[in-house]
Amino acid sequence: MSIFEVMRKLLCLYFSILLLFFGCRKESTTWDADYALPLIHTKLDIGNLLGDTNLLVHADSSLSLSIQREIYRMDVDSFFETPDTTISQIHKLLTPATLSIGPGFTFISEAEESTYSIAGAELKYFMLKGGVLNYELISYVTGPTIDSIILPCATKAGVEFSEVLYVPTSDGITPAIVAGSVDLNGYEFDLTGSNGLKYNTMTSKASSTIDPAFSSNVTISQADSIRINVSFQDISPARALGYFGNDLIEIPLDSVAIPYMENIVSGSLDIDQVQLDVTIKNGLGVDMQVNIEQLNSLNTTSIVALTHSSIGIPINLTRPMKTGWTVASEIHTESFSNSTSNLDEFLENLPKEMSYSAQLQLNPFGDVNSHGDFFNYEYPLHANINLEVPLCFAANKLTLQDTLPIQIDQDTTNIQSGSIIINAVNNFPLSAEIQAFVLEENGLFTDSIATSTTIEPAVLNLSNEVISSSTSQVILTVNKDQITRLMQTDQLLIKVVFNTANLPSMIKIMDWHDIDLNLNVILNYQHTIN
Amino acid sequence: MIRICLFIGLFSFCIGNAQTLFVASNSMDSTNSVVINGYANAFYQGQGLSNEFMNKLIFGGYIDDQLKDQTEQKLLNFGNRLAFGFSTGIKCYVATDRLLNNPNWNFAVNADYIELNSSTYSKDLFHIIFSGNADRIGQNMELGPSYINRIVFQKLGLNLAHKSNNCEFGVSFVKGQSHFALAANQMTLHTESDLSAISLETNTYMQSANKQGNKIGAFNGAGFALNFTYSLPIKVKNHQSSSLSKETVATKEIGTITLQMDNIGAVAWNNSPSTYQIDTTYSYAGYEVDNLFNIDNVNWVDENTISDSILPQPRVSNYWTVLPAVFNLVYVSKLTTSHPLGSVAGARYQLNADMKPMVYGGVNIRLHRKLSTSVIGIVGGYGTITTGIRINYSSNLIRAFASCNNVIGLISKKGYGKNINLGLQCRF
Structure with a gap:
């Protein structure tokens, strides 16, 4: 056997054993350790609980809860609602004859009074802070005209309402139509009519002139009428004068x-x-x-x-x-x-x-x-x-509850159990029993993670005045399952039962009363090394 | 432990000689064309950390409170040492007459894998890891000074070995696989008595070069290592009279002093390593709530927020680290038929490894023509006082040994640490 053959076999064996060794799974190494951590710190006075804007502080530092709410505001606009109708006026030649009139000739010039019914009110004057006048001019005149709509009763900064319209030629069968709207914000209306004795009455003028720039005469008869439709929209009065009715x-x-x-x-x-x-x-x-x-x-x-x-x-x-x-x-x-x-x-x-x-x-x-x-x-x-x-009262098992949004995105796999320790330094003459519930998947707060435990009230004298704070420690023990749900929930229901000290005597809350709360946790954490 | 012993035994049986307190000769004689040395070494050692504890920590199991308490009682307040490591390698000597135009030199190639994890730590650091801080409310926990070093590297080298002087030196290319170093010169954790805050005052320096992970294929750094071995035979004059009128003076070798230096070198960690310098006092007081009935929907315990506030942004720049170089000086007496009992003594130190200098001494006993053993006492290193033993087998073609620097630790749960070295030398 050559040396290379020997080495090859040795290396093969070596790597086989390496795979065997490292392929073996060993048991996880685990141990428990108890870690203490601060979780929440808060110092609450009555302003934090009820809101500073709701509290009145008296000279003796005592407090009152002041709640102000508007329960009604009169909608005055509804008093002066204009009817939701369109007022239509037709203007035409007064003579039955057919006339041939030249450019620049005014063939219609009429003043009118219109009386409106305004929800039982009889107004002499109003000023608008909003509203729109919509108009539509329909002309059968076979030549271009310049028309004007003037409301002598309506002025804005002393200038009367006037709208000039350029109306194109009609063929006598199909009318020429010009429509538009005018913002009435700031307009003041004198509703006493032309004689100053009427109510709800508006005066208006309409005129129609053959466009001076037109090159030829226009033949006009009584059939060549001009119709003006006017309507008011979203009227919002700023001021009004008159008789508002007896609704x-x-x-x-x-x-x-x-x-x-x-x-x-x-x-x-x-x-x-x-x-x-x-x-x-x-x-x-x-x-x-x-x-x-x-x-x-x-x-x-x-x-x-x-x-x-x-x-x-x-x-x-x-x-x-x-x-x-x-x-x-x-x-x-x-x-x-x-x-x-x-x-x-x-x-x-x-x-x-x-x-x-x-x-x-x-x-x-x-x-x-x-x-x-x-x-x-x-x-x-x-x-x-x-x-x-x-804030002078006696509370007997007065129970408040509220939901708190919470978000603790932690992997709780290794947490075995824990304690929530509440250290309270209480200057309020109230005791508090605290319970906390976790929102379950079914949407109900059913599981209490804390049994009733009490934060003692401050120490009072014979006059039921706070003379020194009390110190309480509340320990809430939670198991692994409860911790898991606490970490995973997004809502916590807190229920606090208040009892005033020395019942049935009344106690007085002062502006310097507060409670210092430290929420701490001791977690039993299982370390795991795989 | 059985698995690791089995592994080391099989492995070293296959490959060869080992790095150990008992430095062995690698010499080739004229009959050998190739000599292959292989070794494997695995250990963990720490004063105060019993095998029962370490076995569970390394090989799995539940570490209960009683075991934690027993272990903690054995620890010093500061300066406890713990290390575990594994190294293995192969070196192949090839005979040649032409190297450097000098027939006295052979060459060898070596390949090694070295992993060393060492630490120095305080008793409180052990406590907070294994027991937590819940029973230290209102107290300071001195987590420092504590140091952790982990280095894993492989090297491939070329060596020149003198045929007759048992002298060799070599240079190796080092592939850095993984490195982590933490030096917490000061680290004090204080938990307020009312648990209102925990504060950490620390002056810590941390380096990490594991950008590519820490598997064996990771190439996070590159460097070099030198090694040198020189053996000096100790000879005494041996007066012999060959005749009545003439006395001849000969020398006799009674032992060998060997100086060995290994892994003298450095690694440049150059794959975007991170360096942290933390000199701060950090206090955590929990989430501040100013209105109990109007709490924003926020994450109350955000690990990222906490870690970001403690850890500064890392500085990414290459850095060098010195390899855990080993210095060995050992004397071994020569055993013969007429002198079957000898002595062994030495000293060893390893750089950058949280190790105390180690000295040792003991006896060599020749049991058989091919079998000898050594028993030594060891002071220092990662332990306090331990007992070592080595058994050598030597034949013309094979030399093998098995040694242990902590005999009690190897066999008893009450011991502190385990150590086993196995080696095999094959001559062809």
Whole structure:
């Protein structure tokens, strides 16, 4: 055997053994280690929880929750709706004779008055902040004409409305048509007619002249008419003057959500002095009566109707005054308190929504102001509710829940178990029990990853005032399955049960109360080396 | 371990002689036209890390808390050493009379595969890896100074060997397969007592040259290596009287001192290697939430964000590293029929390998005409004090040996590390 033969055999054997050795799979090496990590840090004062804009800070650092919502705003445009019709005027020669007229000759020049019906109102004046006048001119004149549409009642910056139209020649059978539109923004309309005594009346002029540049005479008879169609679109008044009618305006049953209340799912809340104001700010220059028909506290399961001497009774609103077009709006406030109504019961129903309905009666006594009603869109009529709740209350198992979006894109294969440690330094005179639920695949929050555990309230003195913070540590133990779902879910339901200290005494939340929360995890991680 | 022993045994049986504390002669005699040496060496060693622990770490199994605690108790606070490596190679000597126009020189070609993973680490680094930081809340964990070196390379070389002086030197081309080095001169991890933050203060330098991966085919660097071996026979005068009137003085060889230097060289890692210099204090306090009921939909624990904030952008530039050169100086006495008991002593050091200098000494025993053995005590290296043993077989055509630098470790779970060297020399 040659040396090369020996070497060849040795190398073959060598590589065979290499394959055998490295081809063997060994068992994985594994071990567990416990790692502690901070996860979330937050320091929350009441502003973080309720929003700074909803809080009123009083001189003694106490707080009130102030909720303001607009519940109604009058749509004045609807008062002055023009009929959705096209006004058509036909202009033709006054004489039955057939005339041959030369270029530059005006053969039609007519002034007219048109009276519009405006939803029961009798207007003397209005100014538009929006709207379009659409026109269409149909001519059978067998020569080119220059036509004009003039509205003497409509001016903008002192210049009356005038639209000049160049109309081509018709063959007498097929009309020549010119159409267009004009933006009416800024136009003021005098609706008193030519004699200044009428209402809802517009004056207009139409004229038609043979184009001076035309080279020959045009033969015209009464059959060669000119039809002008005019319509108004999207009229939006800025100001109006006149008599606005005596319509009864229904404000149908509607509701407004109460913030934070939608998160309360159970428990009871004993609230101290509460005030609810319904404020009507009126810039509409009419006599008016308002009737608040109902004001209800709506919970998922119960309704409490507010009872008060003003509910269901017409209330006269004072007519505002104006100087020029500057209006001094009148403000009318109906106040509801614990002593004058059942507001305490109304709010302790923990309403998620407040529902209401009302009626507005315009000019209940007719045109007693001799067409002196006025409107300036800068001074509307609107109604607000203003709920002011001093943060002085007693909470008994008051349970709030909310969903949190979370995203933790981690491979949790190696996490065996873990603990979520909540270190809390609490300056609030409230205890809190925390539960967390993971959104399941079926869309339900069924699995609690934390049993009820309590963050203790701050230490109080005999006057129920916070004198020092309390420190609590809450440890939530979670298993591998729960961690996996926690990491994979995109929503977490947090349920917090609040109890005020020293129940049933009421506690007062101050602007310096806060809670320092550190959420940390200790994870049992299994290292694996394959 | 059985698998690796089987492998090394079979492998070295096929190929030849080995690199070991017991440096053997590679000489050819006049009857040989070709001599092939092959060797294989595999080891892991670390003071404090028992075989029971290392077996599970390397060969698989669950490392339970009891084993972790036992192991950690054996560790020093700082300066614990751990290494594991594997090397194998073949060298073929070819007899010639014409090399360099000098009949005294032969030439040899060699091919080697060398992998060395070494580290120096603190007890706290071991703790955070194997136990975590949950039981060190409110404390500092000194993860440094800690050093990790991993290098894998192959070399192909040409050697000149003197026929009679047992002297040879060679130069090899080195193909760099994989390199990683981490030098954490300072690395302190502090976990706040209320777990509100963890901070890492570190001064760390890191190099990595694994752009093409770290499989055997990866060509991440190139370099050179020199090797040199010189054996000096120790001779004494032997006074013999050939007649009553005349005394003749002859010399007698009683042993050999061998100086061996291997892998003196460097590798240029030039396939877009990365270098990191981290000198910073990083603190992680979790995700800051300022409104519990209005949290943006963000990734609360984003590994990329965390790693980006700790790790600076790597600097990509080529760099050189010195090979883990081995220096061996060994004396081996010559065994004869009349002197079947001899001695062996030596010293060894390896550069750039987190290793302490090693000294050793022991006895050589001639058991049979073809069989001898050595037993030595070893101080230093990656362990503390270990016992080594070697068995040699020698015939006209074959020389073979098996040696171990850690006998207790080889046979006992309570030992610390395993080491086995096997070699075979075939003469044709």
